[in-house]
Amino acid sequence: MPNGFPGARVCALFTAIASFLFSAPAWAELGQPRPWQLGFQEPVTPIARQIGQFHDFLLIIITVTSIFVLALMVYVGLRFNAKSNPKPSKTTHNTTLEVLWTVVPIIILVIIAVPSFRLLFAQYDFPKADLTIKAIGNQWYWTYEYPDHDALTFDAVIVEDADLKPGQPRLLATDNEVVVPVNKNVHVLITASDVLHNWTVPAFGVKVDAVPGRLLRTWFRAEKTGTFYGQCSELCGAKHAFMPIAVRVVTDEQFASWLQKAKKEFAAAPSETLQETPAETPRLAELKR
Numbered sequence: 001m002p003n004g005f006p007g008a009r010v011c012a013l014f015t016a017i018a019s020f021l022f023s024a025p026a027w028a029e030l031g032q033p034r035p036w037q038l039g040f041q042e043p044v045t046p047i048a049r050q051i052g053q054f055h056d057f058l059l060i061i062i063t064v065t066s067i068f069v070l071a072l073m074v075y076v077g078l079r080f081n082a083k084s085n086p087k088p089s090k091t092t093h094n095t096t097l098e099v100l101w102t103v104v105p106i107i108i109l110v111i112i113a114v115p116s117f118r119l120l121f122a123q124y125d126f127p128k129a130d131l132t133i134k135a136i137g138n139q140w141y142w143t144y145e146y147p148d149h150d151a152l153t154f155d156a157v158i159v160e161d162a163d164l165k166p167g168q169p170r171l172l173a174t175d176n177e178v179v180v181p182v183n184k185n186v187h188v189l190i191t192a193s194d195v196l197h198n199w200t201v202p203a204f205g206v207k208v209d210a211v212p213g214r215l216l217r218t219w220f221r222a223e224k225t226g227t228f229y230g231q232c233s234e235l236c237g238a239k240h241a242f243m244p245i246a247v248r249v250v251t252d253e254q255f256a257s258w259l260q261k262a263k264k265e266f267a268a269a270p271s272e273t274l275q276e277t278p279a280e281t282p283r284l285a286e287l288k289r
């Protein structure tokens with residue numbers, strides 16, 4: 001019989017529940033949250049994967065530390081309470097113990113710092129860009145520009161519940177999607193025209209503030225095709241929850257044909273916000289002088 005010890009059945013049950021909760025079931029859509037999700041969305045960029053690994057690593061350290069501290073507290077509570085230890089010891093110092101409880105946490109912090117800095121450097125180590133896009137936060141939608149491609153510009157506005165097409169997730173779908181090629185280094189320049197916003201795509205491991213009058217940047221290399229969703233992640237006003245981000249990752253050929261189509265489509269209807277972007281404000285012009 002495989003269940004050799006009494007808790008085996010309980011263990012097996014917990015393992016089954018955990019594997020159900022943590023694994024991506026067949027019905028889970030890539031690039032968006034799923035009901036009862038625990039953990040992160042499935043990563044599709046090297047950085048997102050590294051973030052996930054770092055998170056899992058920290059979770060182990062946190063769990064072990066918490067269990068150790070809890071066990072210590074329980075032991076002290078039982079062993080040294082007034083009833084079981086009526087005559088307390090008068091000891092005040094223990095050099096070995098004091099050195100240990102100083103040095104061990106330092107070692108743990110160093111063990112955490114190494115992968116932490118590795119991740120931080122990877123996030124800011126920009127590979128050569130294959131494509132650069134610009135995301136401009138507005139109350140309450142995003143404007144996107146493709147400076148490499150005739151400054152192609154369009155707005156991405158949330159799709160209202162009543163207008164959702166099949167397959168479009170509620171509160172996440174936008175009328176126009178950012179389209180980028182798969183397996184290419186995409187640099188994203190991020191700014192805002194009015195207040196703070198934040199350009200976030202969880203599956204890419206990307207989250208950068210959009211600050212009026214400033215240009216921040218990030219990068220990603222999506223390794224899978226599909227549509228990946230995110231939301232503005234900096235409280236920006238009444239409709240903060242209704243300015244999602246949708247990025248469609250496609251093959252090179254699909255990207256080329258999308259570009260052709262988009263250039264025609266959006267040339268006819270230029271962005272209404274283009275005039276208001278920080279690049280156009282008198283203050284920024286003043287700063288540049």
Ligand SMILES: [Cu+2]
Nearest residue numbers: 232234236240
């Ligand atoms: Cu917002």
